[in-house]
Amino acid sequence: MNLSTWLQQQEKNGHQAYYTFAFIDEGAKREIRRKTLKAIAIPGYQVPFGSRDMPIARGWGTGGLQLTLALIGPEDILKVIDQGADDSVNAVNIKKFVSQVTGVRLTNQVQEATLIQTRHRIPEEPLREGQILVFQVPIPEPLRAVEPSERETRRMHGEADYSRMWLHLYENIVQFKEIMIGSRYPVMVHNRFMMDPSPIPRWDNPRLHMAEGLYLFGAGREKRIYAVPPYTSVKSIEFEDYKFRVEDFGGVACSRCGRTNTFLNEIIDDESGKRTFICSDTAFCSKL
């Protein structure tokens, strides 16, 4: 299907085309695609781009959304998740919008989707070649935790001067005998750039490494795009004697599907504080 047939169909179905296909004007889409190619060419490097304003608020996934809209074609099949769930408020909102301005098919199945937009999770099911996972990124700069100035952090990346982040980890260990970073755990991409993997849990970090799919990261408010191309080395930073570790659920099983090998959400059941656990990836949980 090409654009004009899409437009014709829209009109036939009684939808008046107030907006262009995929909302963003074509000039802007081209720029986003160019910047995306640059990001893929320099894995882990944050490429500045002229971030457009979206009808969803800054900080609610405008970076991811711009990538999705710039990349999507009428024949794509889209999955959107938030916290791993297809039915989470923000995911629903974004899905509804994209489908309104493109008419693409939606799915909950990882395998069926050609394009997946996510906030805070990587699906439990691995991507295959040709699939794209678009991350919504609130703070693209991994060094922001240790350095507020953008000018300075760009210098640090230029010189691969990452000692401040390492020092942050060292001081954690001195103070807590543990590395205290929960999510947004920094990684080194292709042994060159330190990268913020977006606020995914540490659980998901290993799946960035040598993956088959393409990972794209969009930060709308901060106006940066970066990428991890397929089959790229992505290592969570760690010391020889204090290793990177994923979250430990102590062998608890999901109360819905019974799996013990997924990332779990802890749910406080009643006022007594009784806890149960269920998979954060709802599509995977429903799958037998």
Added chain:
Amino acid sequence: MVKPVLRAVGLTKRHGNGCSRCYELTGPLFDRNVCPDCHSVVACHNISFELFPQEVLGIVGESGSGKSTVIQLLNFNLEADGGELYADIPNGNQSKLFGQNLEGKNLFSLNSFRKRQLRNFIIGVVHQHPHLGLRMNVSAGGNIAERLLMAEWRHVGRMRERSAELLKKTEVPIDRMDEPPRNFSGGMQQRVQIAKALSNEPMLLLLDEVTSGLDVSVQARVLDLIRNLQHDLKVTTIVVSHDLGVIRMLTSRTMVMKNGQIVESGLTDQILEDPQHPYTQLLVTSALS
């Protein structure tokens, strides 16, 4: 013949817009370093010297003479407006620089990434003000670890051992290793800074007025410490100071700077006993009186 470790040729640094006459109208001859035409400051001009292995070279002069500028150029903190810098890096250290061969290469022409590597692996600096060299809110051990992390150490236990060893050497109580330097006295902060600078066994140590901010009694102890370390570690060092006492105690060879230029250089003893340049004579006599 012994090859110099470091060779500086015509180091020049100017602040301001500059004009064609800056260099001919400033210097000790005119007793000024501000260009009367364009008001630019010629911080240093045409500074050349060689530094030999294990040597301790002094640079003496009053404030504004350009001696600290020279240190900042050597540490790549400032960008030179002229001049070249060459280093003879021993094979053992070369591997740390990803095997790049720097022989015959002007270090000022390297990109900032390479310069950063040189700073991380080859050079150690101790500043006059501890806050320039230390993170006051990070533990003393963490401060030392930072240098080691820059040099790509990745083992917390071993870094802590090394920090403890260095703190012991610089006479800082080891039980204060996990305390931030902001809790320390000036003298102790300076000793932590020295430990930090020495942590990754630098090829070149730069000491910039390290005792100037300290009380006289504390000064003596820090100087003693530096002298003992020199004796033990034999690091090639440049000592910058306005204080002839410091120069006499630590250095074997000295350059005297005034208004951005070298007015005299030679063996430290000789310069102190038999100064040739009137400015040096003035320095020496006023120091003794």
Added chain:
Amino acid sequence: MGYVAVKGGQEAIENAFRFFRYNQIRQGSEPIQVEQIRDQLHLLIDRIMSEGSLYAPDLAALAVKQAAGDTLEASFILRAYRTTLPRLGYSLPLDTARMRVIRRISAAFQDIPGGQILGPTPDYTLRLLNFDLINEDSQTYQEHIADLFQDLPEYDELPQTFPKVMEILRRDNLLIGRNAQVVGSTKSFDITRESITFPAPRSAALQAMAMGETGGLLALAYSNMRGYGMVHPTVGELRVGYLEVNVKNPYTQQPEKIGEIEVTEAEIISQAKHKDGNRPQFTLGYGLCFGHNETKAISMAVLDRAMQSEEPQSPSEDQEFVLLHIDGIESMGFCNHYKLPHYVTFQSQLDRLRKAQEKA
């Protein structure tokens, strides 16, 4: 089970929005017309157009209605709409000396060539609630207008343009030259097409402020005025009026008028600078925004000057600090995104804390 149930999210969202609409109309008062908002709340419209960075009074009024009067939300809606519009070209530079002025004042001189023109402003009135406004209708409006024009005295028609106060100072070499303030490239940066990097050129800084949130700009500028800064401004000239917008006709290469916009321009004089042997001169801060919004224009001018400090000492002098924190749409969005679920990240934090407690 919280507001992200595993199922049923979609329906809840739709109902939440219906409820929002209901809240707006449930009291049963007369529906407000978009043109009433546009005409009678024109200062609000000016603010929305400026922060939404789209000069479109009707659309701005629609946005205000849709947002139930929330200014951040209304500018947000307007700005999102702008994304759908292609950038067809750039206008020719507008010369504010040719502004059709409706108000211009100078705090620097008692009398200025062309005179002080107070124009429309409530500045010099007492802010007492005017209860007469409660029971107005269209007839009262007509009577007001008739009253206004009834006993008009003889008056001279306003000249088409006014000389700029700053030019007088510049002629006497008392004010810093135009070129001295251009930092970096003289070509205009376009912050809607390129992401700002620091140090940002002045054109980028001015653009970011022109679409900045009035309150945000004011807070930072005020911090400078109060003492966290050194600008000490004098309003050299503040003018409000209309500017012709021209574009170059691609066929004839001639300028072509495409319309007129109302703007507010503030030029503030600040302390003297002594540069490299030259004679000291006053420095200048510049502010310009869509519509009639004097607070914003003055704040912008103060910040423009503050950011020219060579060694920033206070937040308002730090270009990065100012420019990255004044956008209302960005800051409001990010602030509110904390309402979104963060179960996953919080779970990770819980895991770390429990581990650390075990070891303590």
